Amino acid sequence: MKKFLLLSALVSSVLLAGQKQYEISPMIGYDLAEGNIGIKHNGHYLGALEVQFNSPNSKISPEFSILYSPKAKYDIGGDTAITRGAFNGVYTFDSIDNLVPFAKAGIGIENVNNETSGNKNGFFLDAGAGLKYFFNDNIALKAEAIYLAKATGIQNKRFDNNLIAMVGLTFAFGETAVQEEPKQEPIKEEPKEEVVAAPVDGDDDNDGILNSKDQCPNTAAGVEVDANGCDNDIDKDGVVNAQDICPNTPLGAQVNDEGCPKEVTLNINFATNSAKIKDSSSTLLDEYAKFLTTYTNYSAHIVGHTDSRGAAAYNKKLSEKRAEAVVQALIARGVDTKQLSWEGMGEEQPIADNKTSEGRSQNRRIEAQLTRH
Known part of the structure; x- marks a missing residue:
């Protein structure tokens, strides 16, 4: 029990409310092509995955x-699939409520089913930006614009340009794996010198x-x-060892007259976007x-906290569910229900800067406020 109180006061919980591992987005849109390519009306519709x-x-x-x-028409007649x-x-980028901005860049290849002198197969570079609006954890509305610069087989000295605008739905699923903290090697203590007792007391x-x-x-x-x-007070908490039932509290922790912390932070692990406690x-x-x-x-009052990513209302509910899950787990281990209560604070009480990854990690925590009757 003593080792537990020291451990729980020094570490923070891992409450992940992050993005899913996979996203699949079916899209539809319009391709505005450069005039020299020879596409009728300089554009055509397209679909994407x-x-x-x-x-x-x-x-x-x-x-x-x-x-x-499927069908881009030519000015000279005929059409082609691209x-x-x-x-x-x-x-x-960091989310703004339910909005998630993003930018992207890359490389690709274009195949023209019916080539003309102005529209050939070729490699292209692309860059774009867009937004995703999440209705819930798994579904979002996605909109993006992409610029394509294609070098054709016979026109290597210049690029053909396309501007594509698309809209669709994003379906997110799968839990992201949590990176384990690196294990630290134990510090080897130097052997203490043996003190030879003086012949005279x-x-x-x-x-x-x-x-x-x-x-x-x-x-x-x-x-x-x-x-x-x-030492009459080994943990320096103001309570002498004979009366201290928690003699290993960390330096500076607020304690009651029995030497126990008034509040501890529990390192409870949950599945991503879930209130299920991990083994x-x-x-x-x-x-x-x-x-x-x-x-x-x-008695213990269990309080759940999250970082600021995601909607505030969602974070509030998630923190409540996780705090309640901890309470139910303690009841299942024999704790009297009269000793327990809980609430979720969501993102309302950060203890660190939510703009940094380290700060968000500190804010995702479960606190247990101890009260002695």
Whole structure:
């Protein structure tokens, strides 16, 4: 229990409300072509399918897309089908409520089914920008504009230009994998030098306790000690060891008169956009439940928090569900329901800057406010 209180006060929770791993976007649009290509009215309609792969550790995601125009008419008569395949890198900006801006650039190849002297097969470079408006976690309205510059087989000294505008729906699914924190090697302590007892009983550490009775013979100068010569308040929380039931609280933590923290941060792991607690948090919940069942004069108020990404209303509900999930997990481990309460604060009480990845990570947390009756 003592190790648990120290651990829970030093770490923050991992509450991910990030983007899905995969996005598939069927689109329709219009291609405004350069006049020298010979397309009638300088344009034609097209359809597209875009597939994007997201990572929680990068703002740039790979995207594969196919654009198909079934019938582009020529000024000279006749028509042709045009098929394009492209590979792009998509940079996703921070969301503004439900809006997610993005920009992209890449390379592709264009196949013209019925070539003319002005419209040939060739490679192209593209760049574009757009917006996604999320109705919920899985469906969004997507709009984008793309500029294409194509070098044809016989016109390598210049590019043919196309401007494409498209709109469609994005279907997002799949959980992104959470990057595990790197393991730190334990710090090796240097072996302590063996102290040879003086033949005459003295007080080597000057704490007022003779060496023969001093169970802590190397107490620092000026530290108040007990009858055994040991630090009378080992965690420096103002509560002497004999009355401290939580003697390992971190330095500076606010404690009650029994030496226990008034508030701790629980490192509870959840699935992305879910209130289901992962199995990796089982041990932490076991230890916290053991404390509450041992000291029934304590109650805990569980509070969920999120970062500012996504809609505020959605973050509020998600934080409430996750706080309630922690409460139910504690009840299942034998904690009396009268000892527990919960609420969700969403993104309302950040403890760090939401503009940085590190700050958002600190804001995604579960807090447990302890009260002694």
